[in-house]
Amino acid sequence: MKDSLPEPRLAAPLYGHQAAVQQFEESFASGRLHHAWLISGPSGVGKATLAFHLARRLLGGSDLSSPAGRRISAGTHGDLLTVARKMDPRKGQLRGEITVSDVQPVQSFLHHTATEGGWRVVIVDGLESLNRFAANALLKILEEPPPKAVLFLTTSSPGALLPTLRSRCRPLVLSGLGGGDMRALLPDLPEEILQRAHGSPGRALFLAQDRDGICASLVARAMAGEELDHDNWVIISRLARDADGFALVCDLLGEALAARAREAACSGNLALAAGMAERTRRLGQIRMQSERFNLDKAEAIREALALARSGPED
Incomplete structure (x- = not known):
């Protein structure tokens, strides 16, 4: 493959x-x-x-x-x-x-x-x-x-x-690259991942690392406002030890926050759109500081996921 x-x-x-x-x-x-x-x-x-x-x-x-x-x-x-x-x-x-x-x-x-x-x-x-x-x-x-x-x-x-x-x-x-170039470069990746990569071969490979969907599940639960249980914290600790686990969570969460911001803007809810855009900016800061200063990745993942669960007033 x-x-x-x-x-x-x-x-x-x-x-x-x-x-x-x-x-x-x-x-x-x-x-x-x-x-x-x-x-x-x-x-x-x-x-x-x-x-x-x-x-x-x-x-x-x-x-x-x-x-x-x-x-x-x-x-x-x-x-x-x-x-x-x-x-x-x-x-x-x-x-x-x-x-x-x-x-x-x-x-x-x-x-x-x-x-x-x-x-x-x-x-x-x-x-x-x-x-x-x-x-x-x-x-x-x-x-x-x-x-x-x-x-x-x-x-x-x-x-x-x-x-x-x-x-x-x-x-x-x-x-981004066109669909033909993406398929020529990465012929064995599922079409769904190629579509989500928006013409970026590197991003397609990056997304493919979440083979069991753990990162996507964490992000989806956080975006739905759910509290994460003990099992999820165990998963987060494991992801923090993985070379790309933290980056993958941040990437998927950033994508989800940006999508929520676009949806809010299209529906006329500019206050919510601005709030989601601000959370996206704060997520970028968390990621940059954690990677640049080698901070605790498990704590950084918790902080990042908390942005999704914050109320509108935050």
């Missing part, structure tokens, strides 16, 4: 996002290629995959079997640098943020001569994870770009970025 996707560095061919590719190709063909591209879109839609696809285009590695293509796949190409959240060896999980020490190598990399005489490319994956110092360091780099250098910056939350950082980038806004 195909229930995984290739790493963005290894993905070929590219599914979807042809409009974004065309924008880039037109800029490239004009001879005035912009030095920084902000690739935004829903989580799991393929932003990093597109970034590597465009990097391969610049570095002559579109053919994965070519020498440049193999070096990109192996992570050994001298003219490609990637920046993302790093693994914390003590905790065995990704760190909550990208720090200034992660960004600092970009400056020296971009000011060295390209090892293969062409472009130098930097991919920063997950721009919303930059802490304040890292964001300022990256901004300085964008303000003084060297020639023959391109940065591809990905984010699921462009509104959370520094306006000055966004203004120095050319946007590539990605939408």
Whole structure:
């Protein structure tokens, strides 16, 4: 059963996002290629995959079997640098943020001569994870770009970025993949999950982790205003120990709160719609703080589910 996707560095061919590719190709063909591209879109839609696809285009590695293509796949190409959240060896999980020490190598990399005489490319994956110092360091780099250098910056939350950082980038806004591309990428997933993923392959795989429906059941009971019993607390404790349990509950709960907000707005109940939107915002804060500061996940799940059970006045 195909229930995984290739790493963005290894993905070929590219599914979807042809409009974004065309924008880039037109800029490239004009001879005035912009030095920084902000690739935004829903989580799991393929932003990093597109970034590597465009990097391969610049570095002559579109053919994965070519020498440049193999070096990109192996992570050994001298003219490609990637920046993302790093693994914390003590905790065995990704760190909550990208720090200034992660960004600092970009400056020296971009000011060295390209090892293969062409472009130098930097991919920063997950721009919303930059802490304040890292964001300022990256901004300085964008303000003084060297020639023959391109940065591809990905984010699921462009509104959370520094306006000055966004203004120095050319946007590539990605939408969800079509049904044909989704089925081609994930042929063994149920159609119901593909539909709920709204064109995001990563989200489809994420939703498929709730194979027994435990997370969905918890969220449904909370949204119905039910009090959770002892058995549910045992389940929550188990989910908190799972690598993706907390994130999955938050994702499903956020989807449910947003749907409730839309229903309220369509029926003219603007006060309820505003209340649901505020709970969605608070859920995002709970998730961000818990993941960034490695807080107790069981307590965070309880706090998140309590948002659904709060009364209208809350």
